Amino acid sequence: MKKLDESLLLRLPPFSQLSRAQIRKILDQAQTKRLDEGGSFFSEGEEATRFYLLLDGHIRVIKTTPAGDQIIVLHIAAGQLFGIAAALGHSLYPATAQAAAESLALSWPMPLLQEFSAIYQGFATENYKVVGARMQEMQSRISEMATQQVEQRVATALLRLTNQAGRKTDEGIEIDFPITRQDISEMTGTTLHTVSRLLSGWEKQGIILSTRKRIVIVEAHQLVRISDNLT
Amino acid sequence: MKKLDESLLLRLPPFSQLSRAQIRKILDQAQTKRLDEGGSFFSEGEEATRFYLLLDGHIRVIKTTPAGDQIIVLHIAAGQLFGIAAALGHSLYPATAQAAAESLALSWPMPLLQEFSAIYQGFATENYKVVGARMQEMQSRISEMATQQVEQRVATALLRLTNQAGRKTDEGIEIDFPITRQDISEMTGTTLHTVSRLLSGWEKQGIILSTRKRIVIVEAHQLVRISDNLT
DNA sequence: ACACGTCTTTGCGCCCCGACAAACAGCGAG
DNA sequence: CTCGCTGTTTGTCGGGGCGCAAAGACGTGT
Numbered sequence: 001m002k003k004l005d006e007s008l009l010l011r012l013p014p015f016s017q018l019s020r021a022q023i024r025k026i027l028d029q030a031q032t033k034r035l036d037e038g039g040s041f042f043s044e045g046e047e048a049t050r051f052y053l054l055l056d057g058h059i060r061v062i063k064t065t066p067a068g069d070q071i072i073v074l075h076i077a078a079g080q081l082f083g084i085a086a087a088l089g090h091s092l093y094p095a096t097a098q099a100a101a102e103s104l105a106l107s108w109p110m111p112l113l114q115e116f117s118a119i120y121q122g123f124a125t126e127n128y129k130v131v132g133a134r135m136q137e138m139q140s141r142i143s144e145m146a147t148q149q150v151e152q153r154v155a156t157a158l159l160r161l162t163n164q165a166g167r168k169t170d171e172g173i174e175i176d177f178p179i180t181r182q183d184i185s186e187m188t189g190t191t192l193h194t195v196s197r198l199l200s201g202w203e204k205q206g207i208i209l210s211t212r213k214r215i216v217i218v219e220a221h222q223l224v225r226i227s228d229n230l231t
Numbered sequence: 232m233k234k235l236d237e238s239l240l241l242r243l244p245p246f247s248q249l250s251r252a253q254i255r256k257i258l259d260q261a262q263t264k265r266l267d268e269g270g271s272f273f274s275e276g277e278e279a280t281r282f283y284l285l286l287d288g289h290i291r292v293i294k295t296t297p298a299g300d301q302i303i304v305l306h307i308a309a310g311q312l313f314g315i316a317a318a319l320g321h322s323l324y325p326a327t328a329q330a331a332a333e334s335l336a337l338s339w340p341m342p343l344l345q346e347f348s349a350i351y352q353g354f355a356t357e358n359y360k361v362v363g364a365r366m367q368e369m370q371s372r373i374s375e376m377a378t379q380q381v382e383q384r385v386a387t388a389l390l391r392l393t394n395q396a397g398r399k400t401d402e403g404i405e406i407d408f409p410i411t412r413q414d415i416s417e418m419t420g421t422t423l424h425t426v427s428r429l430l431s432g433w434e435k436q437g438i439i440l441s442t443r444k445r446i447v448i449v450e451a452h453q454l455v456r457i458s459d460n461l462t
Numbered sequence: 463a464c465a466c467g468t469c470t471t472t473g474c475g476c477c478c479c480g481a482c483a484a485a486c487a488g489c490g491a492g
Numbered sequence: 493c494t495c496g497c498t499g500t501t502t503g504t505c506g507g508g509g510c511g512c513a514a515a516g517a518c519g520t521g522t
Binding site for chain 2: 500501502
């Protein structure tokens with residue numbers, strides 16, 4: 001309900017064409033939730049009662065297989081809606097939304113999702129675009145997993161992360177939230193050992209810089225070359 | 232425009248709650264397209280001008296990687312809508328829709344997609360359900376590719392196919408359209424050689440029967456066991 | 463300052479599965 | 493009937509990357 005939030009929302013795609021009054025009305029119905037790294041907004045299998053908008057931070061969406069291993073399905077950056085699967089006919093959250101860094105989100109009761117879509121021009125179409133973009137990303141990842149080698153997949157994953165959460169520094173582009181080799185292995189379907197070996201190699205070649213939980217891409221074009229398998 | 236089509240449509244989810252008159256109006260605006268095995272309704276990258284409803288046959292949705300290998304993203308069974316990605320903000324078809332068997336489909340100009348959604352109760356929600364189901368399937372496949380061995384993935388793929396296109400025979404459940412080892416390898420991200428070896432092994436064990444382009448699952452529970460890695 | 467937990471690195475051996483090659487079987491065309 | 497194309501089988505070989513194990517680096521809390 002702070003003024004801060006109002007102007008913030010105005011800049012976000014789902015709400016960009018609304019009036020101040022409309023924004024305030026929407027905000028009145030929202031809850032704020034702040035989580036430390038590692039906390040979950042909701043978990044796979046829970047009843048999908050609310051949908052969310054990430055104001056700040058980063059979220060990883062995790063699925064756990066019957067066998068018990070976790071894999072990271074996608075990442076969500078600030079400004080994006082999440083937990084909207086119910087609009088697609090699911091009554092349960094299909095995955096877990098976990099904070100990859102300290103995160104702040106607004107949430108609304110699920111029935112308002114339909115209401116917002118019906119009432120506010122642009123909200124629905126923005127919704128679809130989010131879904132469409134995610135479907136494309138998932139398709140790409142299926143292709144990658146099917147055809148690419150581990151080395152290429154890891155390179156691709158890093159590039160994707162820089163696109164979604166890259167922050168320019170004087171050394172290169174830094175991935176703007178804490179991320180471990182384990183995380184990357186869960187994104188690419190390999191082991192943290194292999195990821196560690198690859199990153200070490202790349203660091204020796206000056207392609208990246210890396211400290212604990214932090215990765216900076218120095219020569220992105222080299223990663224592109226690797227992900228395209230031009231050896 | 233045949234009577235056949237009218238009653239057929241009435242039974243399909245997207246149109247199940249419509250009146251005869253509404254159905255006729257919808258049909259008047261539709262084109263019919265029949266394709267032999269191997270033909271394409273549309274191709275990846277083309278401008279998305281029409282959306283489709285599969286009346287009969289089976290379709291495989293293919294993506295080609297920059298490197299040139301094809302992978303089968305998903306299969307579409309009779310009664311399902313396809314080519315509706317434009318509703319999600321894409322102006323180009325994101326993949327190729329190829330007939331896996333002789334197929335018959337209706338199609339409408341893309342603008343009618345919004346119109347149908349707006350006018351006809353149930354059409355829009357049915358649409359979402361299709362999208363939701365496909366997203367879940369894609370998520371599952373990402374998990375599988377990330378965590379499962381090739382043998383498990385192939386078993387899972389066969390089970391999925393029997394669910395989507397299984398036809399009961401006296402020998403077991405038959406996959407109801409022509410499918411090659413190559414196809415299966417493109418679904419599971421492996422080579423046709425490995426698939427051939429696996430299927431041969433399973434046939435020796437009496438789990439499946441297989442002739443050229445035809446697969447019959449005899450002991451589905453054994454496949455479930457394999458896909459769950461209970462060796 | 464110290465101890466502890468988390469994250470990371472590195473080595474080694476094995477096995478799955480991809481690459482290559484060659485032959486066979488089924489089906490349609492002429 | 494025979495040819496040719498497409499799909500399938502089977503063998504051998506080699507390597508990428510996973511499992512296992514252990515130690516090292518970094519950050520944190522007390």
